[in-house]
Amino acid sequence: MKDGPDLARIANLVGDPARANMLTALMTGTALTASELALEAGIGLPTASSHLTKLLEGGLLSVASEGRHRYYRLAGPQVAGMLEAIMGVAATLGPQRVRPGPREATMREARVCYDHLAGEHAVKMLDSFLARKLLVRDGKEIRLGKDGASHFAAIGIDVEVPGKSRRPVCRDCLDWSVRRSHLAGTLGAAILDKILAEKWARREKDSRVVTFSPKGKQEFARVFLG
Amino acid sequence: MKDGPDLARIANLVGDPARANMLTALMTGTALTASELALEAGIGLPTASSHLTKLLEGGLLSVASEGRHRYYRLAGPQVAGMLEAIMGVAATLGPQRVRPGPREATMREARVCYDHLAGEHAVKMLDSFLARKLLVRDGKEIRLGKDGASHFAAIGIDVEVPGKSRRPVCRDCLDWSVRRSHLAGTLGAAILDKILAEKWARREKDSRVVTFSPKGKQEFARVFLG
DNA sequence: TTCATTGTTCGACCTCCATCGAAGCATTGT
DNA sequence: ACAATGCTTCGATGGAGGTCGAACAATGAA
Numbered sequence: 001m002k003d004g005p006d007l008a009r010i011a012n013l014v015g016d017p018a019r020a021n022m023l024t025a026l027m028t029g030t031a032l033t034a035s036e037l038a039l040e041a042g043i044g045l046p047t048a049s050s051h052l053t054k055l056l057e058g059g060l061l062s063v064a065s066e067g068r069h070r071y072y073r074l075a076g077p078q079v080a081g082m083l084e085a086i087m088g089v090a091a092t093l094g095p096q097r098v099r100p101g102p103r104e105a106t107m108r109e110a111r112v113c114y115d116h117l118a119g120e121h122a123v124k125m126l127d128s129f130l131a132r133k134l135l136v137r138d139g140k141e142i143r144l145g146k147d148g149a150s151h152f153a154a155i156g157i158d159v160e161v162p163g164k165s166r167r168p169v170c171r172d173c174l175d176w177s178v179r180r181s182h183l184a185g186t187l188g189a190a191i192l193d194k195i196l197a198e199k200w201a202r203r204e205k206d207s208r209v210v211t212f213s214p215k216g217k218q219e220f221a222r223v224f225l226g
Numbered sequence: 227m228k229d230g231p232d233l234a235r236i237a238n239l240v241g242d243p244a245r246a247n248m249l250t251a252l253m254t255g256t257a258l259t260a261s262e263l264a265l266e267a268g269i270g271l272p273t274a275s276s277h278l279t280k281l282l283e284g285g286l287l288s289v290a291s292e293g294r295h296r297y298y299r300l301a302g303p304q305v306a307g308m309l310e311a312i313m314g315v316a317a318t319l320g321p322q323r324v325r326p327g328p329r330e331a332t333m334r335e336a337r338v339c340y341d342h343l344a345g346e347h348a349v350k351m352l353d354s355f356l357a358r359k360l361l362v363r364d365g366k367e368i369r370l371g372k373d374g375a376s377h378f379a380a381i382g383i384d385v386e387v388p389g390k391s392r393r394p395v396c397r398d399c400l401d402w403s404v405r406r407s408h409l410a411g412t413l414g415a416a417i418l419d420k421i422l423a424e425k426w427a428r429r430e431k432d433s434r435v436v437t438f439s440p441k442g443k444q445e446f447a448r449v450f451l452g
Numbered sequence: 453t454t455c456a457t458t459g460t461t462c463g464a465c466c467t468c469c470a471t472c473g474a475a476g477c478a479t480t481g482t
Numbered sequence: 483a484c485a486a487t488g489c490t491t492c493g494a495t496g497g498a499g500g501t502c503g504a505a506c507a508a509t510g511a512a
Contacts, residue, residue, distance in 0.1 A: 242499095242500080244500080244501095269500090269501075269502090270501070270502055270503090271502095272501080272502065272503080272504095273500065273501055273502070276499095276500080276501090277500085293509065293510075294508065294509040294510065295509095
């Protein structure tokens with residue numbers, strides 16, 4: 001009767017509306033303070049604090065104390081992936097989706113997933129990388145292709161791995177909107193950094209949405225879609 | 227504040243221990259009756275019935291009435307995939323795993339995931355298929371390679387797709403124990419059928435565990451690992 | 453019909469937990 | 483030192499929902 005890992009324990013953590021809102025907010029990848037998360041979830045500070053300790057003890061979040069602030073973030077990409085998986089089921093199952101809404105459309109196009117880009121653009125980008133053999137699949141893993149490192153270096157993406165970090169350079173992450181993979185890992189994160197640094201796109205405030213400027217979209221296509 | 231699909235609603239469904247046990251039991255892919263599920267979850271019939279209607283309305287289960295029995299099953303492979311994703315987080319996060327236990331070891335080696343094989347053997351098998359180009363990745367999709375259909379037909383796996391079914395022939399599914407992909411879809415299901423039909427392995431009663439006989443393991447390696 | 457099996461519905465109980473106000477700590481700034 | 487900010491802890495409240503017994507409905511068998 002007790003097969004495998006404890007589903008209920010961690011699903012229950014996600015199952016509360018307030019906590020779910022917090023986790024969704026943290027899907028942006030940015031670390032947020034307790035008060036910001038309380039505002040996001042629409043609850044008081046004491047309640048938020050209580051939820052946060054539960055998520056912390058549950059292992060879904062990590063925290064960094066800095067001065068009198070405490071910055072909460074998702075415990076890792078794996079947690080983000082699980083949340084996307086649940087969103088995927090909720091999205092296809094949810095007949096109570098009253099209206100797609102404009103917000104929804106922009107989310108499907110481009111959004112932040114933890115620390116990398118997700119959505120249609122991101123899926124196309126990974127497809128292009130694989131087609132050009134800059135990246136190659138190896139089982140579930142994705143690795144740099146023969147010319148991968150030099151190519152990414154040439155376009156200003158620092159792909160060197162210090163060897164210390166456990167985090168893989170490339171990883172794939174299932175997209176809840178497109179139902180295909182996009183690129184995660186340090187490479188995915190570096191690419192998002194570059195896009196924002198070059199101001200090809202900007203993040204909408206308090207949202208996962210990423211909106212490209214017309215010119216930015218061109219540049220993105222030129223540089224990343226080959 | 228309300229970004230994307232409704233996480234909490236469906237996570238909450240999985241978050242109750244009784245419901246989680248039911249869902250875990252249904253990960254075997256077999257349809258079970260309400261009383262079987264009540265026994266599995268360790269609760270009374272009325273309680274089970276209440277949970278089942280919730281899971282049904284929530285869209286995680288489907289039901290088929292047959293005589294005075296009502297057979298419940300997971301709503302689809304997508305739900306199974308989500309459950310495995312949550313298990314993955316629970317497994318790596320769960321420090322309260324007191325002891326791995328023998329049950330755990332056999333689960334890692336080979337188990338049923340909804341309707342196909344999962345675990346180390348299954349991961350190796352997919353690796354082999356990809357290496358021999360019987361299957362090829364295409365983005366997130368997995369498709370039959372050039373010689374794929376004929377090869378599988380030769381070893382007695384009927385891979386023809388009636389065209390009617392929406393279900394993909396090949397799909398990958400993330401393995402919570404090995405953290406790599408294994409083969410799902412109709413092909414994955416057909417292969418599991420074959421393994422059981424040939425009696426190379428048998429299912430443990432009321433469990434996801436699949437145990438290979440020594441001879442069966444040899445045959446499995448010969449036929450599927452090339 | 454009569455009985456047995458299987459499931460659902462109803463009602464009542466009871467536990468759990470999300471919530472907030474107020475107080476307590478810690479850190480920073482003046 | 484004193485005040486202000488950010489957050490946690492404590493205590494009390496209230497509501498949601500999981501639980502089961504009993505009654506009811508539906509099917510199948512004797």
